[in-house]
Amino acid sequence: xxxxxxxxxxxxxxxxxxxxxxxxxxxxxxxxxxxxxxxxxxxxxxxxxxxxxxxxxxxxxxxxxxxxxxxxxxxxxxxxxxxxxxxxxxxxxxxxxxxxxxxxxxxxxxxxxxxxxxxxxxxxxxxxxxxxxxxxxxxxxxxxxxxxxxxxxxxxxxxxxxxxxxxxxxxxxxxxxxxxxxxxxxxxxxxxxxxxxxxxxxxxxxxxxxxxxxxxxxxxxxxxxxxxxxxxxxxxxxxxxxxxxxxxxxxxxxxxxxxxxxxxxxxxxxxxxxxxxxxxxxxxxxxxxxxxxxxxxxxxxxxxxxxxxxxxxxxxxxxxxxxxxxxxxxxxxxxxxxxxxxxxxxxxxxxxxxxxxx
Numbered sequence: 001x002x003x004x005x006x007x008x009x010x011x012x013x014x015x016x017x018x019x020x021x022x023x024x025x026x027x028x029x030x031x032x033x034x035x036x037x038x039x040x041x042x043x044x045x046x047x048x049x050x051x052x053x054x055x056x057x058x059x060x061x062x063x064x065x066x067x068x069x070x071x072x073x074x075x076x077x078x079x080x081x082x083x084x085x086x087x088x089x090x091x092x093x094x095x096x097x098x099x100x101x102x103x104x105x106x107x108x109x110x111x112x113x114x115x116x117x118x119x120x121x122x123x124x125x126x127x128x129x130x131x132x133x134x135x136x137x138x139x140x141x142x143x144x145x146x147x148x149x150x151x152x153x154x155x156x157x158x159x160x161x162x163x164x165x166x167x168x169x170x171x172x173x174x175x176x177x178x179x180x181x182x183x184x185x186x187x188x189x190x191x192x193x194x195x196x197x198x199x200x201x202x203x204x205x206x207x208x209x210x211x212x213x214x215x216x217x218x219x220x221x222x223x224x225x226x227x228x229x230x231x232x233x234x235x236x237x238x239x240x241x242x243x244x245x246x247x248x249x250x251x252x253x254x255x256x257x258x259x260x261x262x263x264x265x266x267x268x269x270x271x272x273x274x275x276x277x278x279x280x281x282x283x284x285x286x287x288x289x290x291x292x293x294x295x296x297x298x299x300x301x302x303x304x305x306x307x308x309x310x311x312x313x314x315x316x317x318x319x320x321x322x323x324x325x326x327x328x329x330x331x332x333x334x335x336x337x338x339x340x341x342x343x344x345x346x347x348x349x350x351x352x353x354x355x356x357x358x
Contacts, residue, residue: 019335020070022056026345033349034070038358052087053335084118091118120159126151144174158193173211194229219246228264235264265298279303279315288315299333314338323350
């Protein structure tokens, strides 16, 4: 029983563990925020960094590629490399050799790479040795198609899902290690990919359809003019300009007023009605502002936006939080935390309902 309790405690702690939030301070020291504290990683100015939810990859002052995941700092390469990151994965190439990092472990994917993309939990890449396209997912490599002519990347790549067309113009979907057949079509199909689902106007049935959990389903009997997918849901604008959310087989009207704009990302939907801006968060419609923000960011379950004073505010867990009223500050989202960058290179981190200042 004690071992079970300890195991459960470790699981909960790992789920709620603070992610790395990187920034350069006014001295250009490279620092991170983690576990409610600020930590210095480098004492010399770095060249650049790219961060996901779980780690940060960066080029240090000597040109070395390094990675830090909140546990340890690891040297990846002392050569000039091109690298791409997602929330959980990093891929980098030295010439045609494509390597990757996943949860502290390094692996070579191919010595004959060309184009590649890194998304939430997948890496999609071309292998010119066999003229194939493969996917790395869940610590496994899957060859999804081989071309006899010119090799091309898939039609659309979502966070954890891929739609592609093979040699015979057969459209297929790769999802969680399996390939699902859609059908043959000589033209193109405009897919919109979310985290775990696809939506598209199906040219064979002339319907608006989706792919979810291994199934192709019709949502509407007519084409829709605009549509986007999130995590476990999709949103579309119907022929009358209504904004509709589809989730778990049910439809819900979000707006009847032909939204001036709308966006979908991860767990969030944000849209404008006249001068008001609304969000759909945690299965609730929330009025966020009575003006249209000059700029904004969506990620995971956070909506950060320019407030009316020119500073930064955010919608987090159903609450609107004023982060700063300093005009022209910048803001980024890491996990479900917000980093605000002020004009004098001072910083504010909003994490778990609290503001932290180094």
